[in-house]
Amino acid sequence: MRMRPTLSWTPAGDLPPGTTDVAPVADALSAGGVLVVSGAGISTESGIPDYRSEGGSLSRHTPMTYQDFLGSARARRRYWARSHLGWRTFGRARPNAGHRAVAAFERHGLLSGVITQNVDGLHQAAGSGGVVELHGSLDRVVCLSCGRFSARRELAVRLEEANPLFEPVPAGINPDGDADLTDEQVGGFRVVPCTVCGGILKPDVVFFGEAVPPGRVEHCRELVREAASLLVLGSSLTVMSGLRFVRQAAQTGKPVLIVNRDPTRGDQHAVTRVALPLGAALTAVAGRLGIPLGGEAAPQA
Template sequence: MRTRPTLSWTPTGEPLPRTAELGAVADLLRCGDVLVLSGAGLSTESGIPDYRGVAGSLRKHTPMTYAEFAGSVEGRRRYWARSHLGWRTIARARPNSGHHAVARLRALGHVSGVITQNVDGLHQAAGTPGVVDLHGSLDRVICLSCGRLGPREELDRRLRAVNPGFRAAAAAINPDGDVDLPEHEVAGFTVVDCADCGGVLKPDVVFFGENVPKPRVERCYRMVRDCSALLVLGSSLTVMSGLRFVRRAAAAGVPVAIVNQGVTRGDEYAAVRVDRPLGGALTELLDTVEGIAS
């Protein structure tokens, strides 16, 4: 049985004094083997908006559902026209100071692993190894018929070739790479099928209304079981997809810390809550932990 960190605080619902917040998280990291669960709030400083923050896209935009995508030719046309534009922005995004701080904490051994709800690949771009993409990744495409996986760059080239006159401009991008686009811009867009079997191509991401593959969930549960503490970064934990790991950790006596702007659905399980922008908070946290290490 892993020895959990000895805590001088308990989840009471009352926030710690601001001066104690990051120090409490640093205490957890000093013990090592902390598991990170990250969400869209970590990528906002890279130019990718979140869903549920102050200016979150769910306030104005309804994400594509699996039922709409799989069951409608027009739904797929709408998705691929919009995503064809949005993916370019995601592909150009670069890791911010928060991603780099997590990578450094992983390299120092304070973080044992990272589970991300994001599909932007920015943890990997920052150099963090072994990231579990809970909801998949936008840089891969899968055929729903034959299961073939391919790079998004390959699909992008094919879509450009069959849509040479597509000159639409995206008004706003969403965390899943979807954008807002008028219907008249969508109407003339041509969708391509799997080059191997002619089946329907889908981004290798979990749409709303779709389940995360069970083996992936079980792997994450094992990571929670084996960690010394769970650190949530930039997630409102509104959907069960991420909240279940917080609940599992709390039930097992694993300390939970949350760094996020605004309240989260997991606050009642947290031993400590930090309500600050992620980039600055994680940079300060890294400096504190490195100072402890030295």
């Protein structure tokens, strides 16, 4: 279950220090069978901020919880107004060198799978296939009454039509696609219902306080069991949704490698933590392996 985020976790003094040596990561990849687990940090170079770094969105923003969304029409209006605006930024985001590196490693047969905690779709836009979206994706919408799924772009058109004068300037955009707006800016934003049954629409993402579907978790656990090693990219591992896979790998003797600039909650389980920006680190790894990353991918539809 994703709980309401906090900044209460602080790294212990005896955690192993970070390094700038990418050789262990390159060695693990050259051996193959690497399962990637990615977090918000891999998308920061695409213009999407993370949660917990210095200046991260949690310093100014508490994401919508599942309980608030279900329990309050006002909360749903606030969410959809902010998310509608944030979606424009997500739609313009392009995969960066980190995403392209992961896709290149997959093309060369070095990965056993990719699990992402992100909801931005940038791994797929970079060319990765079979990505497990642990927390869902912002490009899908589900009706909580009839269960119908629809494309987010279709909802965006309906919301534009219902709110033709809605053009506030946000204070920032967050990793969950939520723009920072005041109550005054949200104003009289109109939320639209399901076109089939008139029910409440929700993005197909796991909100804080909502359980990740058990089948999805078990699928990820199976991927960990089948992997030769685990490579964490851009996650602080503060919440259990990602940390549990690190613990599972470590408990079964599988090497855990982390690329994250700041200390993480999983460092004690890792054989190394590369404290470099994701793009630079994975570009260096690709260079050591003689793998070209290719050009910049097209923006998402």
